[in-house]
Amino acid sequence: AAGVIQSPRHLIKEKRETATLKCYPIPRHDTVYWYQQGPGQDPQFLISFYEKMQSDKGSIPDRFSAQQFSDYHSELNMSSLELGDSALYFCASTIGASGGSSGANVLTFGAGSRLTVL
Amino acid sequence: GQQLNQSPQSMFIQEGEDVSMNCTSSSIFNTWLWYKQDPGEGPVLLIALYKAGELTSNGRLTAQFGITRKDSFLNISASIPSDVGIYFCAGQTSGSRLTFGEGTQLTVNP
Numbered sequence: 347a348a349g350v351i352q353s354p355r356h357l358i359k360e361k362r363e364t365a366t367l368k369c370y371p372i373p374r375h376d377t378v379y380w381y382q383q384g385p386g387q388d389p390q391f392l393i394s395f396y397e398k399m400q401s402d403k404g405s406i407p408d409r410f411s412a413q414q415f416s417d418y419h420s421e422l423n424m425s426s427l428e429l430g431d432s433a434l435y436f437c438a439s440t441i442g443a444s445g446g447s448s449g450a451n452v453l454t455f456g457a458g459s460r461l462t463v464l
Numbered sequence: 465g466q467q468l469n470q471s472p473q474s475m476f477i478q479e480g481e482d483v484s485m486n487c488t489s490s491s492i493f494n495t496w497l498w499y500k501q502d503p504g505e506g507p508v509l510l511i512a513l514y515k516a517g518e519l520t521s522n523g524r525l526t527a528q529f530g531i532t533r534k535d536s537f538l539n540i541s542a543s544i545p546s547d548v549g550i551y552f553c554a555g556q557t558s559g560s561r562l563t564f565g566e567g568t569q570l571t572v573n574p
């Protein structure tokens with residue numbers, strides 16, 4: 347079965363540079379979530395999109411932005427990178443963000459993109 | 465914001481032993497999920513729980529959704545070396561974001 351595809355898997359940047367991470371959700375999934383996981387930490391929610399509109403916002407720095415495109419893939423743009431931005435960035439997808447506790451809202455995660463800022 | 469307290473933080477067990485870990489929250493969740501994460505990989509869903517009091521099994525894994533909707537536990541029976549990894553609980557309200565626990569690092573000695 348198709349999974350959530352993230353690219354690149356690894357990325358090394360210098361301080362103050364910019365980076366873009368891409369996420370391709372499972373086919374027919376219309377909702378995408380972005381999470382950041384620091385070393386030894388649990389994943390922290392950044393932002394989510396439903397049907398190409400921002401649906402929820404978490405602890406995403408102002409230096410970061412994201413969007414979901416017409417084909418439902420999403421991109422996380424990070425500017426003015428700082429050492430503390432080094433982390434694993436996960437994308438997860440699901441069907442619908444309209445509520446209800448059903449299997450349709452279970453998130454499937456990608457393998458992640460590891461960003462290292464030097 | 466919502467916080468999940470997961471315990472224990474780490475466990476060192478012998479192959480064949482049973483394992484139990486749990487999560488508690490000050491907030492009510494509609495869904496409890498348990499994920500396993502291998503190093504450098506994304507979390508993989510193990511079990512999803514949708515109703516208070518629900519007890520669900522997936523092979524050697526058993527999880528329960530607490531009656532108060534503020535807690536959940538995961539049991540692993542007859543552990544094997546490939547059970548090694550970090551186990552995360554996660555709570556969800558009505559299709560919104562997941563809130564993760566701090567994780568339990570499991571080490572299984574052959």
